[in-house]
Amino acid sequence: MRINFKLISLILGVFLFTLACAPKKTNEEKQSTQKQKHVFVPDFNADSAFQFVKAQTDFGPRTPNSEAAAQCAQYLEKTLLRFTKDVQVQQFKAYAYNGKQLNGKNIIASFNPESQNRIFLSAHWDSRPTADHDPDESNHNKAIDGANDGASGVGVLLEIARIFATNPPPIGVDIILFDLEDYGAPQDQQSRDGGDYWGLGSQYWAKNPHVYAYQAKYGILLDMVGDAKARFPMEGFSLYYAPAVVKKVWETAARIGYGDYFIKEKGGHITDDHYYINKIAQIPTIDIIHLEPSSPNGTFVDYWHTMGDSIDKIDPTTLRVVGKVVLQTVYEEGQ
Numbered sequence: 001m002r003i004n005f006k007l008i009s010l011i012l013g014v015f016l017f018t019l020a021c022a023p024k025k026t027n028e029e030k031q032s033t034q035k036q037k038h039v040f041v042p043d044f045n046a047d048s049a050f051q052f053v054k055a056q057t058d059f060g061p062r063t064p065n066s067e068a069a070a071q072c073a074q075y076l077e078k079t080l081l082r083f084t085k086d087v088q089v090q091q092f093k094a095y096a097y098n099g100k101q102l103n104g105k106n107i108i109a110s111f112n113p114e115s116q117n118r119i120f121l122s123a124h125w126d127s128r129p130t131a132d133h134d135p136d137e138s139n140h141n142k143a144i145d146g147a148n149d150g151a152s153g154v155g156v157l158l159e160i161a162r163i164f165a166t167n168p169p170p171i172g173v174d175i176i177l178f179d180l181e182d183y184g185a186p187q188d189q190q191s192r193d194g195g196d197y198w199g200l201g202s203q204y205w206a207k208n209p210h211v212y213a214y215q216a217k218y219g220i221l222l223d224m225v226g227d228a229k230a231r232f233p234m235e236g237f238s239l240y241y242a243p244a245v246v247k248k249v250w251e252t253a254a255r256i257g258y259g260d261y262f263i264k265e266k267g268g269h270i271t272d273d274h275y276y277i278n279k280i281a282q283i284p285t286i287d288i289i290h291l292e293p294s295s296p297n298g299t300f301v302d303y304w305h306t307m308g309d310s311i312d313k314i315d316p317t318t319l320r321v322v323g324k325v326v327l328q329t330v331y332e333e334g335q
Contacts, residue, residue, distance in 0.1 A: 041331045042167040044323035045159060046316035052079075053147060053155035053226065053319070056125065057311045061143030062150070063129040064102040064180055073105045076125060076177055079158055083165035086110040092204045097185040097197040104179040106201050108210045111164045115172030119333060120219040120283075121160065121326065123153025124181030124201065124273060132186040133297055133305040140186065147311045148290075149304060150182065152226030155314075156323045163327065170334020174216070178202045178273050187305075202273035206280035218245045219285035220329070221274040225322040227301055228315035230290040232262050232322075236269030242284035249286065252332070253325045261321050267291045268299060288322060 055075065060068040073089070080087045090106040107125070112118075127146025131139045145151075157175050164173065180200035184190070196203065224230075234246050253262035267289075274285040295302045303309050 039332050039335055040167075041324075041328050042163045044163070044320050044327055046320035046323070048162065049155045049159035049319040049323060050314060050316045051155075052158040053151045053314050054311055056151040056154060057145045057147050061129070061145060062125060062127045063143045064096075064104065064126060064183060066143075069126065069179075072125065073107065073179075076107050076154070076158075080107065080109040080161055080175070083161040084109050084111055086113050088210050090205065090208070090210055092201075092208070094180055094200040094204060096183050096200075097189070097195060102180055102183060102200065104201050104204065106179055106205050106210075107177040109161055109175045110172070111161075111169055111174075112172040116215075117334075118172035118174065118216045119330070120174040120176055120216050121157055121222070121330075122176040122178060122202075122219060122273060122285075123157055123222045124150050124178040124199075125154045126150060126179050126182055126201075128182040128305050128309075130186045131305060131307050132188070134307050136307075139307050142307060144305065144307060145310050146182070148224050148226045148301070148309050148313050150223075152224060152314060152319065153222030156222055156225060156319055156326070159319075159323055160326060160330075169330050171330070173330060174210075176205065176210075178205065180204075181273055196276070198271055199273045199276045203276045203280065206277050209281065214281075216283050217333075218242060219274065219277060219283055220245075220249065220326060221272060221277075221285060221287045221289075222322060222326075223272055223287060224290040224300065224304075225288060226314040226318055227290055228313075228318060230261060230315075230318045230321075231292075232288050233265045233267030233291055235267045235272075235287045235289055235291070237271075237275050237278065238286035239266060240269075241274075241278035242286050245284050245286045249288070249325065249329055252328050256324065256328055258321050258325055261318070262288075262325065268293065270299075288326075 059072045062069045062072045088108045178201035184198040274287040277285045
């Protein structure tokens with residue numbers, strides 16, 4: 001056997017040249033990677049989150065001006081007060097598409113209120129007063145439980161608040177539960193321009209934040225985050241107003257193993273609470289929302305705005321996935 005020293009020298013030279021030319025991480029990038037490896041992120045209790053969802057639906061439909069809404073608002077306030085003393089109830093009045101005056105309550109819990117480095121997490125706690133997409137037309141004037149559409153996001157945030165109580169976040173975090181999100185006109189009464197009759201609570205908060213001159217780096221909205229088959233594409237207005245935040249959250253989800261839920265595909269543009277916060281308060285805000293373009297209504301799950309939006313549709317596994325992604329984002333934000 002003959003050893004080709006010239007070939008070995010050539011191969012060794014190419015290898016050393018490749019090493020020399022390879023891009024080197026900056027000290028900042030190395031430190032960032034090291035910090036991410038050592039960030040402690042508390043676990044998310046899916047069963048606890050599910051019970052928070054069920055507690056809301058047990059009151060019945062949480063429609064504006066109803067007794068169920070009054071009882072649920074009291075429950076939400078008392079629950080958040082178990083986790084932080086900094087809880088505010090922002091009471092306001094708004095007019096619906098039909099001219100009816102609605103009594104609203106935005107409920108805000110703050111953690112590390114003295115910190116200038118802040119983000120906010122949000123969801124809406126009211127439920128739809130009309131099941132206008134129900135296949136049974138006799139149900140169209142009935143109110144829905146809104147287990148997925150509303151209560152699921154609130155349940156995730158209540159569990160996150162419980163975690164924050166014993167594992168304080170490294171930054172300031174405001175949890176905002178918006179009221180009067182889902183009181184838009186029924187399907188057969190909607191005009192082409194529609195008017196701004198959705199997201200009434202977020203519109204009010206965007207114009208009248210709970211803290212004067214409120215500032216946050218960004219916000220995350222959770223809506224319809226409890227379905228067993230949930231998939232979260234990158235919603236259109238989120239990409240338009242807050243692309244960097246979308247990138248951060250979806251890359252975080254992929255890194256911790258939830259890329260099958262947080263899919264890197266562009267979704268439709270949804271006029272949700274985040275739209276008004278972006279437009280009015282100009283705080284970059286994204287919407288983590290389950291979209292189903294193949295469903296009969298063309299956008300959401302088939303039981304959306306029907307009597308079928310009940311507690312049996314909620315899957316603790318999905319609540320856990322969303323909760324873990326949000327927690328990972330929050331605790332890494334402090335690094």
